Amino acid sequence: MTEFFKKLAGIDRRIIYLTVFLATAIPILTKKTMKIEPLPEVKKAYEYIESLPESSIVMVSIDYDAASMPELQPMLETFLHHAFRKNLKVIMLGHWALGLPLGQQALEDIAKKYNKIYGIDYVFLGYRPGVAAVIINMGKDIKSVFSSDYKYTPIDSLPIMRSVKNYKDIKLLFGLEAGAVGDAWIQYGYARYNLPIILGTTAVMTPDYYPYMQANQVVSVIGGLRGAADYETLVGIPGQASIGMLAQSVIHLVIIAFIIIGNIGFLVLRRAKK
Amino acid sequence: MKKEIPLAITFISGFLLVLALFIPHKPFGNLEEIFNDWYIIVSGFTMLLGIDSLLEYNFKKIRRKEKDAPYSLILILSFFLTLIWGVTEIVRTPEHNPFSPTSTFSKYFYNSIFMPLQSTMFAILSFFIASAAYRAFRAKEFNSALLLVSAVIVMLGRIPLGQGAAPYVITVIFLIFAWYFYAESVGITETGTKLLYILVAVAFIALIYPIGWVYLKQHIPSFADWVMNVPQMAGKRGIMIGIALGGIAMSIRIILGIERTYMK
Numbered sequence: 001m002t003e004f005f006k007k008l009a010g011i012d013r014r015i016i017y018l019t020v021f022l023a024t025a026i027p028i029l030t031k032k033t034m035k036i037e038p039l040p041e042v043k044k045a046y047e048y049i050e051s052l053p054e055s056s057i058v059m060v061s062i063d064y065d066a067a068s069m070p071e072l073q074p075m076l077e078t079f080l081h082h083a084f085r086k087n088l089k090v091i092m093l094g095h096w097a098l099g100l101p102l103g104q105q106a107l108e109d110i111a112k113k114y115n116k117i118y119g120i121d122y123v124f125l126g127y128r129p130g131v132a133a134v135i136i137n138m139g140k141d142i143k144s145v146f147s148s149d150y151k152y153t154p155i156d157s158l159p160i161m162r163s164v165k166n167y168k169d170i171k172l173l174f175g176l177e178a179g180a181v182g183d184a185w186i187q188y189g190y191a192r193y194n195l196p197i198i199l200g201t202t203a204v205m206t207p208d209y210y211p212y213m214q215a216n217q218v219v220s221v222i223g224g225l226r227g228a229a230d231y232e233t234l235v236g237i238p239g240q241a242s243i244g245m246l247a248q249s250v251i252h253l254v255i256i257a258f259i260i261i262g263n264i265g266f267l268v269l270r271r272a273k274k
Numbered sequence: 275m276k277k278e279i280p281l282a283i284t285f286i287s288g289f290l291l292v293l294a295l296f297i298p299h300k301p302f303g304n305l306e307e308i309f310n311d312w313y314i315i316v317s318g319f320t321m322l323l324g325i326d327s328l329l330e331y332n333f334k335k336i337r338r339k340e341k342d343a344p345y346s347l348i349l350i351l352s353f354f355l356t357l358i359w360g361v362t363e364i365v366r367t368p369e370h371n372p373f374s375p376t377s378t379f380s381k382y383f384y385n386s387i388f389m390p391l392q393s394t395m396f397a398i399l400s401f402f403i404a405s406a407a408y409r410a411f412r413a414k415e416f417n418s419a420l421l422l423v424s425a426v427i428v429m430l431g432r433i434p435l436g437q438g439a440a441p442y443v444i445t446v447i448f449l450i451f452a453w454y455f456y457a458e459s460v461g462i463t464e465t466g467t468k469l470l471y472i473l474v475a476v477a478f479i480a481l482i483y484p485i486g487w488v489y490l491k492q493h494i495p496s497f498a499d500w501v502m503n504v505p506q507m508a509g510k511r512g513i514m515i516g517i518a519l520g521g522i523a524m525s526i527r528i529i530l531g532i533e534r535t536y537m538k
């Protein structure tokens with residue numbers, strides 16, 4: 001009997017790996033979506049974007065790379081659909097050089113679907129090194145940091161940028177964060193220049209931004225794959241995040257089952273030792 | 275002089291920047307902007323330093339024929355392949371951009387090699403997290419039991435299937451605790467303590483229905499929100515304030531030249 005509980009307390013990691021693989025792969029392959037009740041913070045973000053007047057200028061910051069793509073790319077794509085559908089104008093830049101092409105590709109693909117014109121409805125500024133310094137200086141004058149876009153076109157010659165000097169002309173920053181750049185946006189963008197911020201964060205980073213959300217220093221936080229699925233549901237375009245919800249549900253239950261099994265083995269063995 | 279000059283630069287720059295915050299008039303008012311411009315330029319050059327250091331380290335490994343030398347060789351080859359391919363595309367494409375729609379760099383390198391590799395490396399984490407959760411979340415004492423229960427509540431509260439699964443999960447967890455306290459009571463001879471253990475065991479069984487099947491079945495998402503918004507946030511805020519105070523103290527030490535490890 002003790003042997004059985006020893007096995008429960010020390011399941012071979014290869015069995016865990018195989019279970020995790022199957023619990024993730026099978027639900028994703030079925031491509032089934034689930035009925036989701038959006039979290040309050042995602043509803044708040046959605047409603048804020050909805051309340052922006054037509055032609056408002058919004059800024060998107062790509063602060064992630066391919067590693068966080070499954071969680072953050074659906075958020076970006078949904079936001080771009082939402083923004084273009086509402087005829088908002090989009091300025092995109094980023095602080096993670098390796099992730100910027102992900103933003104650029106999504107921007108170009110989705111803008112094309114809504115017949116948006118580069119330079120009038122959207123612009124891609126690209127990357128400049130020095131996160132905090134870039135954010136602070138843009139608050140004074142965006143042109144002092146980005147004198148041209150990624151195609152080396154002077155930004156003065158782009159109609160969308162003619163009406164933009166600094167953050168006063170930006171109605172929202174939508175930051176997609178896989179690291180600490182979100183802190184810099186809040187500490188410099190919001191605290192110094194009152195820039196309204198919505199952050200889309202990876203699940204591991206989400207708790208870091210809760211204190212800012214409670215203090216109303218960010219409008220809201222869309223956290224992890226669940227947040228992305230909620231946002232997709234609200235915008236009405238179910239995509240990869242909604243498909244991932246079944247996999248996430250199953251894998252959470254599998255991990256809980258493993259934790260319970262491990263504890264049964266552990267507690268029985270501890271009793272037996274006494 | 276080798277030490278004094280950097281120390282003086284650090285002291286003057288740090289002191290001026292602090293001063294600039296309190297005097298928003300010229301010549302102090304735009305000091306921060308000037309320093310930030312310099313910082314952006316210097317940040318660009320640090321990339322060159324990084325490349326130099328990376329290549330030197332790996333070339334050394336190859337020269338010494340160390341055990342990991344083949345990996346270093348792959349790194350160096352990948353580095354130059356990326357560099358040459360990227361620069362070629364800047365010259366070749368009409369948009370002068372390695373990520374333009376016509377770029378082969380974007381299509382074959384970034385989208386077909388780099389992105390899948392980086393995603394795969396991160397995706398592997400899910401296997402380790404599951405394995406680590408299984409091993410780490412053990413009810414060894416009261417604190418670890420609390421952590422375990424909080425983790426389970428948040429995991430359940432954040433998934434669409436959570437409400438349906440919560441009553442079953444809570445039933446199993448409470449039954450385990452009830453059994454454990456009852457089993458503990460068997461070896462106890464003192465009547466008062468024995469009774470207390472049995473009472474705790476009974477309480478766990480009695481609470482299964484009201485907590486698992488009534489309260490959590492309805493409110494697991496809001497309970498998970500409460501865990502995130504109250505205890506989690508209190509801890510996080512404490513850590514953040516601690517880090518900020520530590521940062522201020524460290525900055526003062528650096529400005530005053532007490533902390534000099536950055537010069538090594």
